[in-house]
Each structure stands twice: as C-alpha cells, then as structure tokens.
Amino acid sequence: xxxxxxDYDLPEAFIAQTPAEPxxxxxxxxxxxxxxQITHRVFREIGDYLHPGDLLVVNRTRVIPARIxxxxxxxxxxxxxxxxRRDELTWEALVGGKGLRVGKIVGVEQGPEAEIVEILNGSGxxxxxxxxxxxxxxxxxxxxxxxxxxEKLDDPERYQTVYAREPGSAAAPTAGLHxxxxxxxxxxxRGIGFAEVTLHVGLDTFAPVTEADPGLHQIHTExxxxxxxxxxxxNRTRQAGGRVIAVGTTSxxxxxxxxxxxxxxxxxxxxPTSLYILPGYRFKIVDAMITNFHLPKSTLIMLVSAxxxxxxVLDAYELAKREGYRFYSFGDAMLLM
Numbered sequence: 001x002x003x004x005x006x007d008y009d010l011p012e013a014f015i016a017q018t019p020a021e022p023x024x025x026x027x028x029x030x031x032x033x034x035x036x037q038i039t040h041r042v043f044r045e046i047g048d049y050l051h052p053g054d055l056l057v058v059n060r061t062r063v064i065p066a067r068i069x070x071x072x073x074x075x076x077x078x079x080x081x082x083x084x085r086r087d088e089l090t091w092e093a094l095v096g097g098k099g100l101r102v103g104k105i106v107g108v109e110q111g112p113e114a115e116i117v118e119i120l121n122g123s124g125x126x127x128x129x130x131x132x133x134x135x136x137x138x139x140x141x142x143x144x145x146x147x148x149x150x151e152k153l154d155d156p157e158r159y160q161t162v163y164a165r166e167p168g169s170a171a172a173p174t175a176g177l178h179x180x181x182x183x184x185x186x187x188x189x190r191g192i193g194f195a196e197v198t199l200h201v202g203l204d205t206f207a208p209v210t211e212a213d214p215g216l217h218q219i220h221t222e223x224x225x226x227x228x229x230x231x232x233x234x235n236r237t238r239q240a241g242g243r244v245i246a247v248g249t250t251s252x253x254x255x256x257x258x259x260x261x262x263x264x265x266x267x268x269x270x271x272p273t274s275l276y277i278l279p280g281y282r283f284k285i286v287d288a289m290i291t292n293f294h295l296p297k298s299t300l301i302m303l304v305s306a307x308x309x310x311x312x313v314l315d316a317y318e319l320a321k322r323e324g325y326r327f328y329s330f331g332d333a334m335l336l337m
Contacts, residue, residue, distance in 0.1 A: 001279065003214045005310060007296045008317055016326035017151040019158045024180045027325055027332040031316055033308045038316060040323060043178040043333055046290075052191030053242035055234065056290075059173040059250045060196040062164035065141025065156070068133070070106040070114065072097065078106050080114075080127065081144055083170055083202060090128045092120065094203070100125060111136040134167075144170060144203070146329050159329075168200035168223070174329040175248030175290045193242075195233045197258075199224035199250040199273070208297045219276040219299055224250075226258040228268040234285065235265045243287040249300050252286050252307075253277065259284040277303040279310055289336045293320060293327040308336045 020026040024044035031038055041048070050056075066082040079096035086092065095116075100106075104116045111133065118126035143156045153159060161176035162184070188194065204220030211217050226234075234255070237244055246252040256277065258269035263284055276299065289307055294300040305313045316334070325332045 001214060003209045003212055003217075003297050006209075006214070006298075006301050006305060006314075008314055010296065010321070010327060014321060014325070014327045015148050016328060016330035016332075017149055018153075019177060019330040020326075020332075022180060023162075023178050024183050026178050028178075028335055029316060029320055029325065029332065030335045030337065031308060031312070032337050033312070036312055038319060044180075044183055046183075046335060047187050047190055047192070049335060049337065050187065050190070050192050050245070051243070053193075053237065053240060054245060055193040055195055055237040055242055056187070056245050056247055057195045057197055057230075057234065057251045057255060058161070058163055058176055058179075058247045059199050059254065060161075060163055060165040061169040061173060061198050061200050061250070062167045063143055063160055063169045063172050063201075064134075064167045065137045065143050066170050067142040067144040068108055068111070068140050070108045070111075072099070072104070072106055080106075080108075081170070081203070082133070083124075084200075085168075086126070088132055089130075090117070090126060091133070093125055093127050094123050095125050095127075096123065108133070108136065108140055111140045146171065148328060149330065163196065165196075166198050166200075168198075170203045171201045171205055172329065173199070173201060173248045173250045174292050175251075175333060177330070178290075178333050179247075193233065193237065195230045197224065197226050197230055197251055197254045199254045201250055205298075205300065208295060209299060209302075214278060214302060217276070217299070219274055221272045221274040222250075222253075223271065224254040224257060224273050225270040226254060226266055226268055231258065231266045231268045238264060238285070244285055245288040245290065246286045247290045249289075249291055249294075249303050252289060252303065255285040256283065277306050279306045281306045283307065291334050291336065292329065293317060293325065293331055293334065295328065304334075304336070
C-alpha cells in the first residue's frame with residue numbers, strides 16, 4: 001500500500017467555494033458497499049435510506065473563531081491561528097510574521113498581550129496570553145476557513161453545524177453541514193435516533209500524507225468524548241438490531257476509539273485519540289457513514305477507503321466528477337451503506 005494509491009486528479013473548478021442553500025439542497029451520492037451500486041439523490045431525501053431504530057451519531061463540536069491578529073512592539077502585524085488550548089492561558093498556534101522568538105511579546109488587536117513561550121515545528125508556537133482570550137473572540141476572532149476556500153463567507157454560522165455546542169475546533173465536521181433543524185425533526189419523526197459525541201477537529205485534518213508509505217505517517221491527535229448517555233444509546237441501538245450511522249469521519253474515529261476494548265460495544269470515553277484508520281482496519285461500531293468528498297492522499301480518503309474499498313471509492317469519485325458533484329468542505333455528500 002502506497003500513499004499514491006489514494007491520489008486522484010481534481011481540477012480546482014470542482015472545489016466548492018460556497019455552501020449550498022438551503023443546507024439540505026446539496027447532492028447525495030449513495031453507495032452500496034456490497035453491490036457497488038450508486039444512486040444520485042438530494043441530501044434532504046436521506047431518510048429514504050434510513051430505518052426506524054437506526055441511530056445517527058453527530059459531532060457537536062463548534063468551530064472557534066481562532067484566527068486573530070496582533071502587533072509586534074515595532075508595529076508589524078502578526079497573524080495567529082489558535083489550534084489547541086493547553087490550559088486557561090496557553091495555546092498551541094500557527095503564527096505568521098518574522099522574529100517571533102521565545103520571549104517576544106505581541107499585543108492582540110483590541111485584546112490582551114501574549115508571549116511566545118516555546119517554538120514548535122515550523123511556524124508553530126506555544127503562546128501564553130496575559131488573560132483568557134476566549135472572552136475577546138466576539139471582537140477579535142475570525143472563523144478559519146480551509147485554505148482551498150477563497151470566497152468570503154458572509155454568514156460565519158454556515159461553517160457551523162446546526163447542532164454545534166462545544167467550542168474547540170479549528171475546522172468544522174463538514175459532513176454535518178447538510179443537516180437542517182427541519183430535516184432532523186423529520187428524521188426523528190420517522191423513528192430515527194440521534195446521539196451526540198464530541199471530537200475537536202485540528203487543522204492537520206487537511207494535511208496530505210507526505211510519506212510514500214502511509215503507515216509511516218504520524219496522524220494528528222485530537223480530543224474526543226463519548227458520554228455515558230451517548231454510549232448507552234449507541235449500545236442499545238446495536239443490541240436492538242439498529243444501525244449506527246456515523247455523520248462524518250470525526251464521528252467514526254470517536255466511535256471506534258470508544259470501542260477499543262470491545263468488538264461491538266462502546267464505553268464512555270474522554271481524552272485524546274490518535275486512531276489512524278487504513279484499509280485492513282476492522283470496524284467495530286460503524287455500520288454506515290455520511291461523509292463529504294475528501295482531499296487526495298489525505299488520512300480522510302484513506303479512512304473512507306478502509307470502509308468501502310479503495311477502488312470502489314476512487315471509482316465513485318470519478319463518477320462524481322463526471323456528474324458535476326461539488327467537492328470538499330462546502331461540497332456534496334456521500335452515504336456509504
């Protein structure tokens with residue numbers, strides 16, 4: 001298995017720059033893993049493929065407005081992208097600007113001062129603020145869109161799921177962007193359940209695998225949680241014969257991390273996960289998956305390939321291109337049954 005096995009050509013015109021309106025008007029490619037049959041639908045019709053007693057597991061993380069700007073004492077501007085909070089005052093971040101050595105003090109525009117306390121890899125820095133930065137987010141924070149989106153987003157809430165509750169992500173769990181409150185209520189009315197888990201998404205999710213052997217790649221670690229209530233709902237669904245349908249790769253990784261000690265059940269779980277799913281992985285919990293179309297040579301397309309088969313997935317991607325589907329974060333969706 002080589003990283004190049006997960007490569008495909010995608011002209012820039014296929015990369016969605018704006019979200020569909022309304023959310024559930026995006027297209028839905030339905031792939032039957034057993035037969036390879038593909039059906040083209042609209043996302044709001046997803047209920048046609050779900051049954052009473054099925055359970056949709058969503059990631060309730062919320063993207064924080066993590067891109068902020070600061071000034072050096074000389075007046076030079078610094079861009080700071082907050083990635084992960086270490087404690088009340090200290091964050092891992094990516095910085096843009098020269099001379100940002102240990103001990104350098106910068107002043108957040110309309111916010112507190114911050115000190116560079118450690119140099120991490122590349123442009124990574126450990127930054128300690130003089131006071132908590134979160135209360136300043138409404139005034140100084142900007143939602144960090146993925147690097148391949150170049151259009152300005154008029155409504156920042158369109159890069160949040162409608163059920164986002166727990167702040168902590170640097171990127172949205174994009175498979176969930178297609179759900180509307182009305183669609184959720186309609187599905188519940190059909191007897192389809194919902195359970196919420198949390199995984200705070202890091203920016204490394206967009207990073208391609210650079211090693212020729214994907215097994216040598218060091219996957220990013222992200223914090224996730226399955227509460228006792230969610231674990232009980234998931235296990236009850238499985239024991240009753242219902243299907244557990246993960247909404248997004250983040251929900252997949254959370255569920256499979258919480259099932260590490262079991263072949264078919266999850267346990268309450270809270271902590272970091274570095275679960276790296278490659279073809280050959282045996283899924284314990286996830287019966288079906290809703291996901292978007294992913295970047296070439298990314299850990300996400302590898303995960304989807306582990307679930308549905310590499311050739312099947314890449315063939316589906318080629319068909320999606322021929323059919324004019326939109327790719328990546330604001331693009332269309334797949335349902336892998």
